[in-house]
Amino acid sequence: MGRATIEDVASRAGVSIKTVSRVVNHEPNVRPGTRERVEQAIRDLRYRPNTSARSLAGKRSFLIGLLYVKPAASYIINILTGAVDACRAGGFELLLHPCRYTDTDLPRQISELAGNTRLDGLILTPPLSDMEALVAELDRSGVAVARIAPGAHGDPARSVRTNDEEICAELTRYVASLGHRDIGFIVGHPDQLAVQQRYTGFLRGLEQAGLSMRKSFVCHGDNSFESGVECGRRLLQRKRRPTAILASTDDMAAGVIRTAHELGIRIPAELSVTGFDDVPLAHKVWPALTTIRQPMQAMGEQATALLLERLRNGRNDREGGEPALIPSELVIRDSTGPVPE
Amino acid sequence: MGRATIEDVASRAGVSIKTVSRVVNHEPNVRPGTRERVEQAIRDLRYRPNTSARSLAGKRSFLIGLLYVKPAASYIINILTGAVDACRAGGFELLLHPCRYTDTDLPRQISELAGNTRLDGLILTPPLSDMEALVAELDRSGVAVARIAPGAHGDPARSVRTNDEEICAELTRYVASLGHRDIGFIVGHPDQLAVQQRYTGFLRGLEQAGLSMRKSFVCHGDNSFESGVECGRRLLQRKRRPTAILASTDDMAAGVIRTAHELGIRIPAELSVTGFDDVPLAHKVWPALTTIRQPMQAMGEQATALLLERLRNGRNDREGGEPALIPSELVIRDSTGPVPE
DNA sequence: CGCCAGGATGACAACGCTGTCAGCATCTCG
């Protein structure tokens, strides 16, 4: 049944194809009456511009890519959902670009990938979003970029961030307010800036609560469940153990819970545990995790919106301001309680 | 620095653009020597065919879509990973198409979506893959389709399935072999065929173990954690309760575990629980779930491979055979144990 | 030695759209 082309629309509306093109692209200088006629013809014919032709003739591809590391963290699905929504709304399509974080020539590899498919833009998720070398390479190759990144530093106009540090300080104060004085902390993957900020927030919270940090209560993991189990063991098998453990990640918190169960330590009666992210897992473990809800979907959506806006306007409006901040919130569930007598 | 075009390659190799095109597309009738020269030129110039031009001139878009329902089940990420890999390998790109399962005109909506972006093919995930009306509409609109579906019935040439039924029977026999005679079962979402098959498998396993089904030990959920909690309550608060509960889904199994914890029922000492899928959650709950590992990533990969093959050959080789079967396997962890004395 | 089948190659016209530029109508202002 052959799909309608711009030519069909043009002849039906009694105008040239160029005028149809103008209407379709919302360009100025079309008389309202003409516009009306064209739009009617478009509706009648159910006309949809051919994307390939558009990309070939114009410069854009209407494709934007989402870059993430493999294996995907569980929150990726949320970012992804937000990003897809924003894309749809803007008439774009979202492509997936998983990649291996450990590849040394990642920048080259990615910018080549982007070039192959002629991506209009790329959304960077952590920890990729923190790799300045990558961003630089991408800039060089002319792909627009949006970063879902903690980066409070530079590049504010195209980043979206959340208040990791402040909220973690708040969490710490909350735990302190329950009477805990011996608070352990599990730092996450060293390459993720967000993690550093959470740790910083913890230190700040401690200070605000008038407590001091005990080095032996700080343990370094890699964001995984397994590393949570491991750190849990190290922290809980000391002669003097913390009465609360804050993990930089829900997965690690779940690991601590596992260890506690194995050691017969009751939560929250004998030990309080908190996570970070509020992934689906968080409320499915027992006891349900007190954690920080990271608005991942909103971040994906915002970052994408930022990118699309940038693509439309050439440059971005918010140049030089603060990065868009999407606040996280404290979610109190069952894994925290008053310090044991 | 403007990217190399087919013309650049042609003049460098001293041939016409058509010959380059032939080489690029692996068409026959090019002398080995010529092919060689062209390939060298391609390497020298780092030539990459322009996808838009190809789609415009040819018929294909090199885009395939992955259709899934929103909100995404946690295993979607695995299917997705497999699908992306297969796409990359075949020179295709993967687009995401979340949609709402409840929309009544889904078929029309989707086939329109597919048309807009000129998708070459579409991968259907459950429960979409079980909607015959959708498949029919897609066939009508000429989009190639691959189904990740339990559908043992019809359409074998373009479906990938797993042995839900047999493996569930095996699981049941395993539990029975631990001495359990009062085995409860939580059926999943009624619209998902796979779920039916799991239930059927359960019944079969029961029979094979010489046990009979007790109606009051069967409960209907909707695949969610919450429904697992609810069903767990119903099953465990009876005067006579099952000593083992098989849930059709890991999430529901986690729900049962939650309920058991709340009721102070020890697992596996007093109650055995099993799940299905082996999502990441499965080994992070406590105790770690005995479950069925569904090879989701492999299924995504296979389904995509099937689709790409079909796109290349026109029709598919395996026409009329059995759907590709990717076996699941039983993973025994800590949530199952011998029946209490 | 001439003829023909079929393999190897190239010229050229699409594919459906956007960018450029020219042309005409209309408006503004002195």
Place this chain on the structure above:
DNA sequence: CGAGATGCTGACAGCGTTGTCATCCTGGCG
């Protein structure tokens, strides 16, 4: 009322490929 500015519109040339078809070789065969 005329000159220049501005708004609206269309003709046409690409964009980088693939498909079609013509052409040129080559080797096999009578």
